[in-house]
Amino acid sequence: xxxxxxxxxxxxxxDPAPHLVVASDRALAGQLxxxxxxxxxxxxxxxPGTGKSLLIHQLAHLAADAGRVxxxxxxxxxxxxxxxxxxxxxxxxxxxxxxxxxxxAVGLWARRALLEWQRRCAAPRHALIGEAPLVGNRLIELAxxxxxxxxxxxxxxxxxxxxxx
Numbered sequence: 001x002x003x004x005x006x007x008x009x010x011x012x013x014x015d016p017a018p019h020l021v022v023a024s025d026r027a028l029a030g031q032l033x034x035x036x037x038x039x040x041x042x043x044x045x046x047x048p049g050t051g052k053s054l055l056i057h058q059l060a061h062l063a064a065d066a067g068r069v070x071x072x073x074x075x076x077x078x079x080x081x082x083x084x085x086x087x088x089x090x091x092x093x094x095x096x097x098x099x100x101x102x103x104x105a106v107g108l109w110a111r112r113a114l115l116e117w118q119r120r121c122a123a124p125r126h127a128l129i130g131e132a133p134l135v136g137n138r139l140i141e142l143a144x145x146x147x148x149x150x151x152x153x154x155x156x157x158x159x160x161x162x163x164x165x
Contacts, residue, residue: 022058036062036127041114041153043073043130043142052131063127071117073110073130075138082106100137107141111150114142118153 022029035042036059044052044059053074060070082088082102091099110132117128132139142154 020058020061021054032059032062033066035059036068037066039127040124041128041130043132045132045134045143047135048133052133056129056131060129063129067125068127069121069123069125071121071126071128073113073128073132075106075131075133078106078110079138082109097136098138103137104141107137107139110139111141111146111148111154114153115150 020029022032032055042056042059044055046052056072056074060072063070079098079102082105083091083093083098088102088105091101093099093102114128117126121128130139130142132142134140134143145151146154
């Protein structure tokens with residue numbers, strides 16, 4: 001399917017404090033605030049159930065509060081579009097597992113979409129925040145070295161690796 005990364009999300013209005021649970025951990029909040037102010041691309045990877053969605057939610061709020069224009073990339077949002085496409089319907093989910101062809105297609109699309117986003121949203125006020133599970137080969141193409149036009153984008157986003165303590 002021909003799709004773009006999410007449309008920009010407008011900054012929230014009002015006090016962001018009720019939305020932020022990371023504020024209780026000063027070290028984590030500080031790391032996220034620095035990323036929110038300056039990082040162009042933040043991809044959060046981790047095992048299932050470790051809080052990736054919560055982390056990108058919190059980061060998106062902080063980035064919006066810093067005046068950034070937020071774009072999101074999430075496996076659980078991108079995958080159903082591919083599964084519902086005419087080509088994707090030939091490779092249905094089985095026993096709760098996404099077919100390998102669909103996983104590969106989403107990953108390759110994400111690489112191209114990342115490159116397109118870099119071109120369309122070159123201004124530093126734009127931030128791409130993504131959730132890349134990697135486990136089970138979900139969006140693994142974002143972490144793999146490939147000799148394609150997207151490689152500089154994925155390499156640049158991999159330069160800064162943070163592990164909250």
